[in-house]
Amino acid sequence: MTKWGSYYWIVLHTQAMCYPTQPTTVEMERMVRFLDDFMELLPCTLCVNDMRAYMASHPPNLGSHIEFELWVHDCHNHVNLKIGKPILTLEAARHRLLLRLRPMRPSRSRQVWYMVLMLLMVIIAAFICLKTMV
Ligand SMILES: Cc1cc2nc3c(=O)[nH]c(=O)nc-3n(C[C@H](O)[C@H](O)[C@H](O)COP(=O)(O)OP(=O)(O)OC[C@H]3O[C@@H](n4cnc5c(N)ncnc54)[C@H](O)[C@@H]3O)c2cc1C
DSSP states (O other), X not given: OOTHHHHHHHHHHHHHHHSOSSOOHHXXXXXXXXXXHHHHTOSXXXXXXXXXXXXXXXXXXXXXXXXXXXXXXXXXXXXXXXXXXXXXXXXXXXXXXHHHHSOOOOOHHHHHHHHHHHHHHHHHHHHHHHHHHO
């Protein structure tokens, strides 16, 4: 399977994370429409068929934030099981998701390299300036 899958899962898990604790009827209806369309638009016919069957036997649980989060989690685990990937607990999945959504920062060693590089550039620029002045 190509790389699209993990980005699609991020969208679904993020939708669940941002879903209201006490959704209104309108919000629930919107999410039903979103999920129906989203699953139909997966770029893989096998996945679309599988999701149609899964949603028919496990209708999205949209009563609250936690119920929807669990539904997406179980749905992800259903696919993981089907394609031989590890099944995650909700805690482990939350932890991994938050790590992935964290803003990317360069590592400590890379930061040190950037500083050394900048320092070198300043020294070279100063050297060139001095040379041209003499
Ligand atoms: C709706 C949907 C249906 C799919 N159906 C199929 C299919 O039928 N056949 C197929 O081959 N591929 C399918 N895919 C793609 C497949 O699920 C993977 O996305 C793909 O194999 C890439 O896997 P990955 O290792 O990058 O991690 P992914 O499974 O894409 O997961 C992305 C991240 O989420 C974390 N994660 C894993 N499990 C959970 C969980 N239960 N809850 C929360 N986070 C979790 C992982 O740690 C990982 O970092 C589907 C994708 C989607 C979005």
